[in-house]
Amino acid sequence: xxxxxxxxxxxxxxxxxxxxxxxxxxxxxxxxxxxxxxxxxxxxxxxxxxxxxxxxxxxxxxxxxxx
Amino acid sequence: xxxxxxxxxxxxxxxxxxxxxxxxxxxxxxxxxxxxxxxxxxxxxxxxxxxxxxxxxxxxxxxxxxxxxxxxxxxxxxxxxxxxxxxxxxxxxxxxxxxxxxxxxxxxxxxxxxxxxxxxxxxxxxxxxxxxxxxxxxxxxxxxxxxxxxxxxxxxxxxxxxxxxxxxxxxxxxxxxxxxxxxxxxxxxxxxxxxxxxxxxxxxxxxxxxxxxxxxxxxxxxxxxxxxxxxxxxxxxxxxx
Numbered sequence: 001x002x003x004x005x006x007x008x009x010x011x012x013x014x015x016x017x018x019x020x021x022x023x024x025x026x027x028x029x030x031x032x033x034x035x036x037x038x039x040x041x042x043x044x045x046x047x048x049x050x051x052x053x054x055x056x057x058x059x060x061x062x063x064x065x066x067x
Numbered sequence: 068x069x070x071x072x073x074x075x076x077x078x079x080x081x082x083x084x085x086x087x088x089x090x091x092x093x094x095x096x097x098x099x100x101x102x103x104x105x106x107x108x109x110x111x112x113x114x115x116x117x118x119x120x121x122x123x124x125x126x127x128x129x130x131x132x133x134x135x136x137x138x139x140x141x142x143x144x145x146x147x148x149x150x151x152x153x154x155x156x157x158x159x160x161x162x163x164x165x166x167x168x169x170x171x172x173x174x175x176x177x178x179x180x181x182x183x184x185x186x187x188x189x190x191x192x193x194x195x196x197x198x199x200x201x202x203x204x205x206x207x208x209x210x211x212x213x214x215x216x217x218x219x220x221x222x223x224x225x226x227x228x229x230x231x232x233x234x235x236x237x238x239x240x241x242x243x244x245x246x247x248x249x250x251x252x253x254x255x256x257x258x259x260x261x262x263x264x265x266x267x268x269x270x271x272x273x274x275x276x277x278x279x280x281x282x283x284x285x286x287x288x289x290x291x292x293x294x295x296x297x298x299x300x301x302x303x304x305x306x307x308x
Contacts, residue, residue, distance in 0.1 A: 003203045003204045011277075015254050036204075050244075050249055054248070
């Protein structure tokens with residue numbers, strides 16, 4: 001598995017559970033590849049960030065301007 | 068775009084639904100007097116925030132106006148139940164998300180279905196820029212650690228960068244990403260609405276995530292420490308101030 005395939009699986013993982021085989025080869029790749037480990041964490045962050053954004057929870061200027 | 072600088076109740080009604088909007092405007096004006104919502108600054112800011120959010124997803128200012136108008140009217144009818152502004156904001160955004168989903172669903176019936184090919188070349192170029200021929204990261208593109216997802220994320224500036232990165236996505240990728248991550252539709256719902264195959268959807272989401280990730284990393288997480296407030300290299304930067 002290369003990084004391109006690993007990142008595809010890491011995105012796919014946000015959509016459906018990976019198969020056993022996919023999980024296994026992904027885990028193996030991640031053990032050796034720090035960049036893809038970072039990518040993996042970032043996929044979760046991206047989801048968290050998006051949900052905050054969509055809830056309107058981002059403290060855009062209004063929180064500071066209103067009292 | 069009509070002038071939005073006033074409080075919701077006094078804005079121009081949306082063009083496509085005059086009756087409804089005029090009605091809403093009345094209710095909004097009435098409800099704006101409710102106890103927790105006497106702050107016109109709060110309402111104006113909330114409205115602007117909603118317009119931005121809706122416009123990003125719908126890419127149509129009139130429809131965005133209408134959706135926001137209706138969502139606000141709906142929420143403000145029940146304004147008494149919201150003691151805190153933050154609770155109201157969450158509520159109003161959840162209504163807005165449903166409105167947007169409705170509009171997208173309706174629009175999809177009217178629009179040609181597969182645009183997947185449109186950005187194929189662009190996408191290929193992006194992939195080549197990220198990965199070498201063996202499918203490994205180019206050195207300069209290796210994802211770095213984001214020093215904790217909260218690393219400065221709760222700031223105005225971050226959200227402006229995030230907006231700009233979203234704006235930079237190809238339209239279809241932006242749409243599916245938002246449907247998935249903002250409106251939180253399940254994959255199969257999006258496939259049904261947009262008449263996409265599951266694998267097409269996965270490709271679109273993958274590419275959207277690659278782009279967004281790279282954009283955030285370059286523009287925020289790795290931006291030169293000294294210039295974080297100004298040198299993001301984003302053309303959209305500062306546009307919203």
